[in-house]
Amino acid sequence: MLTPSPYRVRSPLFPDYTTVRHLLRIWNGEPRENVLRMITKISDQTGTPQDPVDWSEPDKWINERLKGPLAELAMRMWRESDHYVNPRHSYGTYLFVNTFELLATDPGGVYRLTENGRLFLDGDPAITRELDEQEGVLHLLSLLAARPSAKRGDLLGEWGEYLHKYSKFGTESTIKDTLRRRLVNLLERGLVDRDGMAYAINEAGKKHMGAVRPKEKDPKQDITRAIQHFNADQRERLKETLAHMDPKKFEELVGALLDAMDYQDVVVTKVSGDMGIDVVGKAQFGITTVTEVVQVKRKKDKVRRPILDQLRGSLPYYNAIRGTIITVSDFTKDCVEAALFPNAAPITLINGDELIRxxxxxxIGVKKTQLELEEVDETYFVTLQEREGEL
Incomplete structure (x- = not known):
């Protein structure tokens, strides 16, 4: 079994498990120094944002950028994984297999598969759950299980709290990246489903969670989840309310939203003679003030491209250089593609989910209630005890 650790989420560059299994087989019997030298040599040639390097074709770049045994190793990784593992992205797996001792070096410095590594390769459920536990994957599944579905942004708060409490990571960028990588891992294993930007635990994920011994409940998590469920229900109610609003009142609501977003001189146009424009406002960009026109669509049908073309054609009548379409539904694919057509006035598209957000x-149309939780500050008493010991 794995060596116990007080920390969770131990791998910053958390890999998917298919990559790990491929590289365990390939690196077994390979000098560890060769693996590290290959990774280092690749890292030295990664380029910069101003001068990027293309790593998308391993068949081409391996022999151009690596030589001798390093090129041979990289080519084996690429070909023996059936073109699944790009050697450019193997450092995370290197850290992972060493952290959890899935490979160990013999007296000659050669990687050998450990008992944990063999169990992992064989798909042993116990070792897999241990890895999931130590990497925070089971906690992430529990967060998803508390919701019908969730975008990454919906999970960041609780995921960040978990990292601050149990890991050595805590920066905003690391919180986001560790979450993203574990969602990719779960997707690759078929434990969650993805619909657009939203993730949802599936039956396989629930079964995987059910095989884990339940932990003592944290009352704060129960409260947090209850609030999340309540808020999700309220957002659905808000969306339904918008869908049944009087069209003119809906336009007034959008005008109020622009006011709240610091647009200036916001005007809801009259019903006739408005060229399809419903709201007009001025936005400040640096030292420049630009006019923006908005068309709103309350119907549940998706907005199609002719609506966008009509809005774009109306811009000159308002001396506007950009426009926005707001709908309670969504947009067709051709409408999305036309929104940022080269050399055409940009049109921002705001669908129902974004409008609710x-x-x-x-x-606007929502009131927020502040809740307070009183919790003992254990850090204060520990610090106080340490001060007494210094006296």
Whole structure:
């Protein structure tokens, strides 16, 4: 079994398990120094944002950028994984297999498969669950199980709290990246499903969770989940309310939203003679003030490209250089593609989910209630005890 650790989420560059299994087989019997030298040589040639290097074709770049045994090793990784593992992205697996001792070096410095490594290769459920536990994967599944579905942004708060409490990571960028990598891992294993930007635990994920011994419940998690469920229900109610609003009142609501977003001179146009424009406002960009026109669509049908073309054609009548379409539904694919057509005036598209988010953020049609939890500050008493010991 794995060596116990007080920390969770131990691998910053957390790999998917298919990559790990491929490289365990390939690196078994390979000098560890060769693996590290190959990774280092690749890292030395990664380039910069201003001068990027293309790593998308291993068949081409391996022999151009690596030589001798390092090139041979990289080519084996690429070909023996059936073109699954790009050697450019193997450092995370290197850290992972060493952290959890899935490979160990013999007296000659050669990698050998350990008992844990063999169990992992064989798909042993116990070792897999241990790895999932130590890497925070089971906790992430529990967060997803508490929701019908969730975008990454919906999970960041609780995931960040978990990292601050149990890991050595805590920066905003690391919180986001560790979450993203574990979601990729779960997707690759078929334990969660993805629909657009939203993730949801599936039956396989629930079964995987059910095989884990339940932990003592944290009352704060119960409260947090209850609030999340309540908020999700309220957002659905808000969306339904918008769908049945009087069209003119819906336009007024969008005008109020623009006001709350610091647009200036916001005007809801009259029903006739408005060229399809419903709201007009001015936005400040640096030292420049630009006019923006908005068309709103309350119907549940997806907005199609002719609506966008009509809005774009109306811009000159308002001396506007950009426009926005807001709908309670969504947009067709051709409409999305036309929104940023080269050399054409940009059109921002705001669908129902984004509109709800903006209304909640700016408090339009939504009231927020502040809740307070009183919790013993254990750090204070530990610090106080340490001070007494110094006296």
């Amino acid at each position: 903006m209304l909640v953020e700016h408090g």
